[in-house]
Amino acid sequence: MTSTRVAVLVGSLRADSLNRRLAEGLVASAPEGVELQIVDGLGDLPFYNEDIDGETPPAAAVRLRESVAAADRVLVVTPEYNGTMPAVLNNAIDWLSRPYGAGALVGTPLGVVGVTPTPYGGRWAHADVVRSAGVAGASVIEDVTVSQSALDVDPLTDPEVQERLASAVRRLVDVAPVAA
Structure with missing residues (x-):
C-alpha cells in the first residue's frame, strides 16, 4: 500500500508548546x-542569508529541504506571535x-492549523503562512485551515476541535497534487 507522507512544520520551538x-x-x-x-531542527536554522546559501548551505x-522535498504534503501547525507567524517558521519558509x-x-499542497490563547485563534499567523508559502510556490489548500482559540476549550481533548483537525488532515491528503 502506498502511503502519503506529510511533513509537519511546527511554529513553536518550546518542547511542551500546545501546538x-x-x-x-x-x-x-494519522489515518x-x-x-x-514532524520536521525537527527549525531552531537550528540560521537566519536566511543568500551569502551562506551557495554550493554548501x-x-x-x-535537512529541512530534504525532509520537505521527500513529502507529498506539508502541514504547518503554528501559534500566533504578536499578530503574525513565529519568526522561526518564517525563516523556514x-x-x-x-x-x-x-x-x-x-507545487506541494500545504495546509495550516493551530491554536493560540487569544480570541482570534491564530488567524493572522495562518494568513501570513498562507501568503508566504504561496509566494514560495506551495499549492496552498485554503480549506485546510483550522484557527482555534484555546481560551474556551482544551483543543487537545475537545472532540469538536479534534474532528476539525482530523478533517483538515484528510482534506490535505485527499487533494490532488499539482503537476510541477
Whole structure:
C-alpha cells in the first residue's frame, strides 16, 4: 500500500508548546495510509542569508529541504506571535523558497492549523503562512485551515476541535497534487 507522507512544520520551538502537542497528536492519530512526520531542527536554522546559501548551505537547511522535498504534503501547525507567524517558521519558509522557483515547497499542497490563547485563534499567523508559502510556490489548500482559540476549550481533548483537525488532515491528503 502506498502511503502519503506529510511533513509537519511546527511554529513553536518550546518542547511542551500546545501546538507541538497538537502536532504530536495528529501524528499519533494519522489515518491509515498517511504518515505525518514532524520536521525537527527549525531552531537550528540560521537566519536566511543568500551569502551562506551557495554550493554548501548549512546542514540544518539541507535537512529541512530534504525532509520537505521527500513529502507529498506539508502541514504547518503554528501559534500566533504578536499578530503574525513565529519568526522561526518564517525563516523556514525562506529557506524552503530557494532556489527561487525550484524550492522544496513548489507545487506541494500545504495546509495550516493551530491554536493560540487569544480570541482570534491564530488567524493572522495562518494568513501570513498562507501568503508566504504561496509566494514560495506551495499549492496552498485554503480549506485546510483550522484557527482555534484555546481560551474556551482544551483543543487537545475537545472532540469538536479534534474532528476539525482530523478533517483538515484528510482534506490535505485527499487533494490532488499539482503537476510541477
